[in-house]
Structures are given as structure tokens and as C-alpha cells.
Amino acid sequence: MVDNVSARLAQLLDPVIQDAGLWLETVRVVGAGKHTVVRITVDLPAGPGGVDSTQLADVSRAISAVLDEHDPVRGAYTLEVSTPGATRELSEERHFSRAIGRKVEFQRHDLVKFTQRVVDVADGVITLEGDPGTIAVDDVARAHVVIELNRAEGEN
Numbered sequence: 001m002v003d004n005v006s007a008r009l010a011q012l013l014d015p016v017i018q019d020a021g022l023w024l025e026t027v028r029v030v031g032a033g034k035h036t037v038v039r040i041t042v043d044l045p046a047g048p049g050g051v052d053s054t055q056l057a058d059v060s061r062a063i064s065a066v067l068d069e070h071d072p073v074r075g076a077y078t079l080e081v082s083t084p085g086a087t088r089e090l091s092e093e094r095h096f097s098r099a100i101g102r103k104v105e106f107q108r109h110d111l112v113k114f115t116q117r118v119v120d121v122a123d124g125v126i127t128l129e130g131d132p133g134t135i136a137v138d139d140v141a142r143a144h145v146v147i148e149l150n151r152a153e154g155e156n
Contacts, residue, residue, distance in 0.1 A: 036077035
């Protein structure tokens with residue numbers, strides 16, 4: 001039943017989130033009764049950058065208004081609207097486009113691991129700063145951004 005609610009919520013909210021210039025990443029309904037939590041994850045559609053706090057607040061209000069109007073979740077619930085965060089798993093071409101300029105730790109399906117900076121992503125191929133130069137999105141078993149705390153502002 002929860003999966004049906006999540007799917008209905010995604011259908012209902014996707015246009016609102018797109019109108020805000022964002023991408024609906026996930027919808028999850030967790031728990032039941034007064035402990036129900038509706039978790040909506042939004043992101044930029046593609047490319048580097050981030051969702052700023054104003055965008056997040058604006059889309060949260062828009063989502064809340066739609067949920068109030070349509071009342072798709074039974075009973076009381078807590079609404080949480082957030083972004084995927086810097087450490088989320090990268091698995092789609094869109095995810096890798098969001099990591100342009102960032103270091104990413106890759107693991108291929110053959111279990112070989114390496115870390116390289118993403119330069120570009122197009123047509124299912126990720127271009128990297130160093131060796132191996134490129135990797136197909138389909139060849140990536142796991143990947144995530146490496147947090148660089150000492151990196152200078154604006155440095156790629």
C-alpha cells in the first residue's frame with residue numbers, strides 16, 4: 001500500500017517540482033498513523049551546482065500546498081523535503097552530470113576501483129581528468145563524490 005501512495009504522490013508532485021526548476025529524485029512514505037513521514041528528495045535536473053535554501057523553501061511550500069489541497073496521505077504526517085546530499089550514490093548519467101568538477105570514487109563491475117575528477121558527461125560516457133580518461137555509465141557498479149574539505153573556492 002505504501003508503494004501505491006508513493007507512486008501517487010510522485011505523479012501529483014512531479015509537475016510542481018518541475019515548475020520550480022527542480023527534479024523529483026524520490027518519494028518515500030515511511031511509517032503509519034501519527035508517525036507517518038513523507039520524504040521528498042529534489043535535485044537540479046542536470047549539471048553542476050546545487051539547490052539553494054531559497055529554492056528548497058519555495059518548493060517545500062509548493063509541495064505542502066498541493067498535499068493540503070489533494071490530501072493524498074491518510075491521517076497526520078510529517079513532510080520532509082530535502083536534497084540527496086553530497087555523499088549520495090551516483091548511478092545515472094544525470095547524477096554524474098551533477099558531479100562535474102568533483103572527484104568521484106568509482107568501482108567498475110569487475111571490482112576495479114579508482115578516483116578521478118569528472119570533466120564532462122554526455123551520451124552515456126563520463127570524461128575524467130586522468131587515467132582511464134573515460135568510463136561508460138553502464139560500466140560503473142558504484143560511485144560517490146569524494147568530499148574535498150581543503151579545496152579552494154571556485155577551484156575545479
